[in-house]
Amino acid sequence: MAGEAGGPGEADLVLRGGRVIDPESGLDAVADVAVTGDRVTAVGAGLPPGRAELDAAGQVVTAGFIDLHSHVNGVAGLRLQAMDGVTTALELEAGVTPVAAAYDRAAAQGRPVNYGFATSWALARMEAVAGVSLDGSLATFLANIARPEWQGAATAAQTSALAARLEADLADGALGVGVLAGYAPGADPAEYLRVAGLAAAAGAPAFTHARDLIELVPHGLIDGPEEIVRAAAETGAQMHYCHINSTSLRHIDRVLALVEAAQQAGSRVTTEAYPYGSGMTGIGAAFLSPERLPERGLNPSSLVYAPTGERVADEARLRELRRSDPGGLVIIEQLDEADAGDRELLMRSLAFPGGIVASDAMPLTWTGAEPDPMTWPLPPGAFTHPRTAGTFSRALRLLIAGGQVPLAEAVAKCSLFPARLLQNRVPALRRKGRVQPGADADLVVFDPATISDQATYTQTTRPSTGITHVLVNGTFVVRDTELDPAVLPGRPVRAAPH
């Protein structure tokens, strides 16, 4: 069909004259990118006019960011991620179960970016060991996070039951297995190996929140980093080490050396990091009990409770909040971003060769009544970790400014590397993380001179700047730095045709 402006074969859109970066092919040059429908159709200099044209001179044009670690479960938070350049946001570390319920809910609500889920060892364990009923939501994990029953050893029958749950989800298209090992310190290391083994059998990666470091918890059942690399070696599973920054803290060099040695020995171990010194999780987490805070050099006032914004005053208040609202989210002040030495530790986890940028984006906590989820701009009253809105622009800013890694490699950490991690299990990922003919038209256009996070620990939902356009499946979600609240072009990403 010929439109008024041109003939057959004319592209819907040409992004004209940007610095096109496609790390897989090595392309890093001024070029045009043509998009028709939901695909990139051509990449090169001097492409013919399209039905629509956009001048990208002075901007980087590259694949949209693929976030392996997003706990955001609603449109509002995902819009913040889109404004940070994210075009695919996956819940892989915690996971959910049953995954079918999570996919159904996301499809019914609509999503601004592509979405997908791993199955959840923690939730399967809560069901098998503590009788929790499941609904495919992370909220169920948070609501039960503090219950001691699920954090201890399981019987053989319980372990088999939870393994069956994980296998059912994998058969149902789950992208991988999320293993929140650090939240159930009493789980038998043999169970972890069994879970890694079933992931390997399904050709699925496992995503681990590591158990505690032996340096911090000498009486732990096993050193968290050792557990991950051992599972990769013994089972052949593809083991992904989540937020290596926040679980390694000032022991990052020891942990990165262990990972590097495992990689050199041929094990499939990958890592991710986010560029912030503080963490965030449910206040009822095992490792946030008053007795255990000193393991990390923390005290109750290291915690900021999201629902009220209060700094936890003392041990009594911490106990009260853990009892009354165990799933309430707290900022955990760990590394000090004002300290040059601590910033350097963060940069080492971020710049680790082959390491991936992933946000650990969190659901929004509303300090007042929760508004209609479609409301945009975001009304006041939302609180989250700044990583939700700012991880990718902050990581790029730091990596570029420090000259730590070339721009093409910094971009690969946000798109190509996560696509490659998943693409054996999820063939659809072969079309993402690339700017090539036939690739999905998930694209980000940003100004490398000005790209920056704006969210802070007090202004937690300020969108990033310097990100000019974001397309998801060929549809502008962000255009000329403005989010379009009328569109929800995100699609499910699944391991197999469904």
Ligand SMILES: [Zn+2]
């Ligand atoms: Zn985690």
